[in-house]
Structures are given as structure tokens and as C-alpha cells.
Amino acid sequence: MAVLMFTRFINLRNVININNFGAIGSILNITQCSDVISKPYCVNINDQIIPDESEKLTEKKISSAMRAYLKRSENYKEFMKKQIAEYDIGKRYLANIMGIDPENFTKEDVNSAIRYLFPSGLYDREARPMMLHPIDMYGNRKEAEFDETGRPHHFLFYTTKPNYYEILHNIAKSMIHLNETESQLLGRNIQLGPEHKIDVSDSEWLQKKSLEKILLEGLLDKQYDYFIKSMQRLVDHPVSKHVESFIMKYRRKLPNINEDIKIPQLEYDNDNRPFVLIDKCARKDARGEVKVIGNGSGKITINGKDLTYFDDMQCREQIDDVIA
Helix, strand or coil: CHHHHHHHHHHHHHHHCCCCCCHHHHHHCCCCCCCCCCCCCCCCCCCCCCCCHHHCCCCCCCCHHHHHHHHHHHHHHHHHHHHHHHHHHHHHHHHHHHCCCHHHCCHHHHHHHHHHHCCCCCCCHHHCCCCCCHHHHHCCCCCCCECCCCCECCCCHHHCCHHHHHHHHHHHHHHHHHHHHHHHHHHCCCCCCHHHCCCCCCEEECCHHHHHHHHCCCCCHHHHHHHHHHHHHHHCCCCHHHHHHHHHCCEEECCCCCCCCCCCCCEECCCCCEEEEEEEEEECCEEEEEEEECCCCCCCCECCECHHHCCCHHHHHHHHHHHC
8 A cells, every 4th residue: 555655656746847847837837037137135335336317317407597697696796806806906006105004004095095196176076086995886786596496595585675574574583582681680670771771862774775775675665664663663672772783783873073163153244244254264275264244145256356266167166056
């Protein structure tokens, strides 16, 4: 019985041909997958993985308008950089001519040197020779407000006036800071006196045009008025001294009036008309005196003559404009 079972097992193994899938391979139609590539699970760190071309992301194309905008902004920056470099060189030459240290040659020194080296009798100051800084001559201009993808840099860009609304945002932050400071001082039983409040009696708010130059943005009258009211709220705060630097950025110092200046007293002539006599008037080598009479006839007398005393028409116009 055992021999019979062993014989049947041998015959069955020969039919199946389990070693080389001979008979059963043809029955089951088993084929080798040549497309499968075996790879080890461990990758060497020095091996360079080259991505397939189809996996590369296509670069975003920049529109022609955006490219022109960025190019124009870059050209302006290069132009201003060149102009400022030439101005600095010219200022050093001017300082050497005047015998002044170039490192301490200020804007006022430049204007004084130009007036000395290029004297002019032109009445209009804008027509006289000048040497202005490129920023004062050409003005500031906003840099590129977008990146290459068109995304704006400023977080308030879509307000159309980002610099203006950023100031309003800073005003609100300053007001919150002042309120917190006031609460802390009161919590420590500190009396809020005048020393905690800013004194702005010797300054005034910037005019609308000056503010527009700083912001590089045009403002409506109501926007400027709202800005002044918002800043005035900071000034009126009991502890406004803590944001003095922020407030003074938008105020202009008033010129100090010298109390030593003597204002001439009115005198009266025989006809009881008031007049003021100013003597020792100097102009180069010339000396003279000026007498202004109140309730007069409006005539101008120069050494017994009228304006025709001066042959130069420019001198006549200067005197006429001063009197007018």
C-alpha cells in the first residue's frame, strides 16, 4: 500500500514538473515580467536623484507690463544712484575750493558757496545758480510695489494709499500704548502732570503738500483733515510725551523770534504823519537810509528822483515789488 502511494506521488511530480513550471507553466500561461526592475531598499546618500522631465514645474511667465514696470523701477534706482554719486563728488570739489573739510560740508555751506562763486542779480531765487541734492531736485519715487509674480509688498496695498493708512494704523497703535501707559501710572498712584504731556507750542503740523512728499501719495482734503484730527488726539492725551518722537515726525519747528531785535518806534512829522526811518542800510559798498511815511501819496523818491534814478530795469522792478 505504501509502495503504491509513493509511486503515484512520483508520477504526479513528473506531470507537474514543479522545478521548471514546464507543464503547469504552459497551462497557467505564466510569463516573466521583464518591465519590473528590482531596486535595493537602501539608497546611497551620494547618489544623485535626477527627476524626470515631466515632473519639473513650469516656470510662471512674467507679463510684459510687469516686466516693463520692474525695469522702469530698476532704471530709476540706477539713475538716482549715479546722480547722488556725482553730487557727492561735486560737493567735495566745492568744499576743497572753499577750504572747508568735505566731511563737515553741510547743505547750508553748499548754498553759501554757490552764492559766493556764482553771484547773480536775478530777483527770482529759482532762476539763480543752485546745487541741489538729486532727491530735492527729482523728488522721491515709490520703488517697485510688486514682486515678479505680481504680489504686492505692502500689506495695505489694496487700500490704494498704503503709506497713508499705515500712519493711521500706527496712530491707533500709539493710542493703545498711551492708554496702557496711563493705566499703569494711575495704578501706581502717580499723578499725571504737565511733564507727561508733549509741548508743541513751538511747532506746527506739516502742510498737505509736505505730507504728500513724505508719503509719496496724493491726499484729499478730507483725508488730510482726518490725519490732523487723529494726530491731535495723540497730542491731547495726558501721557503724550511717551510718543513724542512719532508726533514730531509730522510737525515742523517754527523759527525762533529773537527778542533782541529792536523794532523801530514810530515818529511823527510836522503834519502828524507817522514814519519810520531806517539808516545805515548796506548793500556791498553802498550806504543809505530808508524813510517810510504813513498816509503818504505812494510816490517813491530816490535822491530827489523817482524810479528812473536807476537805469537798470531790474533794480526798478525789485524796488517796486518790495513796496507793493
